[in-house]
Amino acid sequence: MHTPFLGRGHGCGRLTLIAAITLIAGVATSLCAHAHITAQPNEGAAGSYFETALKVPHGCDGSPTVALRVAMPDGVTSVKPQMKPGWHVDIERRPLDPPLKGEHGTTIAEVVTAVQWSGNSLPDSQYDTFGIVMKLPDEAGKTLYFPVVQTCESGRREWTDIPAEGQSWHAVHSPAPFVRVASGAAHAH
Structure with missing residues (x-):
């Protein structure tokens, strides 16, 4: 044959x-x-105000996503999460001691440590993005990791693994989304 x-x-x-x-x-x-939660775009200019979105491509083994919590790395300031219709946003903060000098003579007395969206349902068969605007640190060449806990109706996934020095992001089991801080002109506003 x-x-x-x-x-x-x-x-x-x-x-x-x-x-x-x-x-x-x-x-x-x-x-x-594409199965991992990623930050898109994932590169911004040092010292700039930067907008990214966490792309959630699926739920937990078929179960819908009902909450998403992202931790902010040190050095990130002036964080504002995207308001999403049907979702509730909780913002966790911590005081800075000593406070930082901000732009236009302002003082930054606290920073956002985590943001959580909850109260709605994202089906496993669909994807969505959860936006964040932040001020990136002035130091270029850093990679900032944003550990995420994805809670589903049944189960949860922790996207919190950070690669060791020299290890590929794809080599870890549940990689945290990241943003690379590149050199470039910072935006004034």
């Missing part, structure tokens, strides 16, 4: 099979990469 896919007796069939396996592996890898 002649199997067209395998190309009996021809090297071309083997190449087709190898190409198909490579394509399937590439699609599987791509799907796995």
Whole structure:
């Protein structure tokens, strides 16, 4: 029996099979990469006001997402979460001792340590984004990690793993979303 896919007796069939396996592996890898919660965009200019969104691509093993909590890394100031219709936003803060000097002669006496969206439901079969505007630190070359706890109707996922020095973000099991602080002109407002 002649199997067209395998190309009996021809090297071309083997190449087709190898190409198909490579394509399937590439699609599987791509799907796995999109299964994590990510910050998009994930690079901003040092000292700038930066807007990003946490992309939530799925729930927990088929269960809808009902809450999302993100911790803010040290050095991030002036955090404002996106208001999402149907969701309640809680903002956790801590005092700064000593306070920092802000722009236009202001004083920053406290910083946001975490933001949580809750009170609604994001089905597993759909995705959504949860936006944050923040002031990035002045120091370029840093990678800031934003550990996320995703709570679902049934279960939860902790996207809190931070790669070790020299380790790839994709090498950790449940990587925290990140933003790279790049050099560039900072925005005044």
